[in-house]
Amino acid sequence: MAVKLTLANYRTNVHNDWCPGCGDFGILSAIQMALADMQLDPSNIAIFSGIGCSGKTPHYINTYGIHTLHGRVLPYALGAKLANPSLIVLAVGGDGDGLGIGAGHFVNAGRRNVDITYIVHDNGVYGLTKGQASPTLKRGLRPKSLPRPNINEAINPIAIAIAAGYTFVARAYAYDNKHLKEIIRKAISHKGSAFIDVLQPCPTYNDITTKEWYAGEDRIDPETRKPIPRVYKLEDTGYDGEVQSPDPAEAEKKIAVALAKSFEWGDRIPIGVFYRNPYVPSYEERIASRIPNYLTIPPARQPIHDAEKHPTADIEQIMEEFLVTEA
Numbered sequence: 001m002a003v004k005l006t007l008a009n010y011r012t013n014v015h016n017d018w019c020p021g022c023g024d025f026g027i028l029s030a031i032q033m034a035l036a037d038m039q040l041d042p043s044n045i046a047i048f049s050g051i052g053c054s055g056k057t058p059h060y061i062n063t064y065g066i067h068t069l070h071g072r073v074l075p076y077a078l079g080a081k082l083a084n085p086s087l088i089v090l091a092v093g094g095d096g097d098g099l100g101i102g103a104g105h106f107v108n109a110g111r112r113n114v115d116i117t118y119i120v121h122d123n124g125v126y127g128l129t130k131g132q133a134s135p136t137l138k139r140g141l142r143p144k145s146l147p148r149p150n151i152n153e154a155i156n157p158i159a160i161a162i163a164a165g166y167t168f169v170a171r172a173y174a175y176d177n178k179h180l181k182e183i184i185r186k187a188i189s190h191k192g193s194a195f196i197d198v199l200q201p202c203p204t205y206n207d208i209t210t211k212e213w214y215a216g217e218d219r220i221d222p223e224t225r226k227p228i229p230r231v232y233k234l235e236d237t238g239y240d241g242e243v244q245s246p247d248p249a250e251a252e253k254k255i256a257v258a259l260a261k262s263f264e265w266g267d268r269i270p271i272g273v274f275y276r277n278p279y280v281p282s283y284e285e286r287i288a289s290r291i292p293n294y295l296t297i298p299p300a301r302q303p304i305h306d307a308e309k310h311p312t313a314d315i316e317q318i319m320e321e322f323l324v325t326e327a
């Protein structure tokens, strides 16, 4: 009988140096809970990170992991998945890392629909480097780390992800880690590129979009005398972003609704799955349609040396059919 994996199987004993109260903790625990819930073998998971506070995430999860370069988390993650399509691949990074310097990779990954999950820690600042404005900080806001209000417009990560072609696009909130866990589970189960924008307070540098602000503690319901939370769940409103048929016209309709919804902000901030289309072929399926050997003997599943340590990788095994097909 298989041994049941628990949360302890996905934790490491690496010292965690995030600031107390950081939303990163909620994201980390949600990832670990999702992996444990799904009983995924840690030895078949690889987690990649960029540079930033969130870059430490793979250090704290007991799977394979690589802490990569600034803005380059997606090329690493995509490369690993394409080399070994049976691997479960997660990429994590900050909003500055992925939507600033890494924006080109973010957009172009959407076109391919490689089967990975990309989680962005979105706090509006570059926390690791003392709180400069990130691409998601709204124009006119002045968190305590800035000498003057932000002069740039903010980008909309949900709208960009949908326009770029991601086939699973969601937003979550770091302090609601049970809901985030469910979103991560759905994202990992989805066959294709999944993007999750996680709203994540940075108590050290961003004193505007704080935990208290998301909870609506500055506005009290006169009847209940309780705060009116800004974050609400799409699924509680009957919203359904799931495409139900391969008809492109249906996908277009869902995209239009999801895009409109993605601009809702301020007093009401939706979280949940904005859009999912299971009918777009993954990149792995597209490659396999040209190279039939690809899924059976992908590069990472071939022996790399013989008993004498001579290299044995033979790309021609994979390419044989491809060359015949293309001839």
Ligand code: SF4
Pocket: 017, 018, 019, 021, 022, 023, 024, 053, 123, 127, 128, 201, 202, 203, 204, 205
């Ligand atoms: Fe978290 Fe901000 Fe501290 Fe970074 S600087 S660990 S994002 S609270």
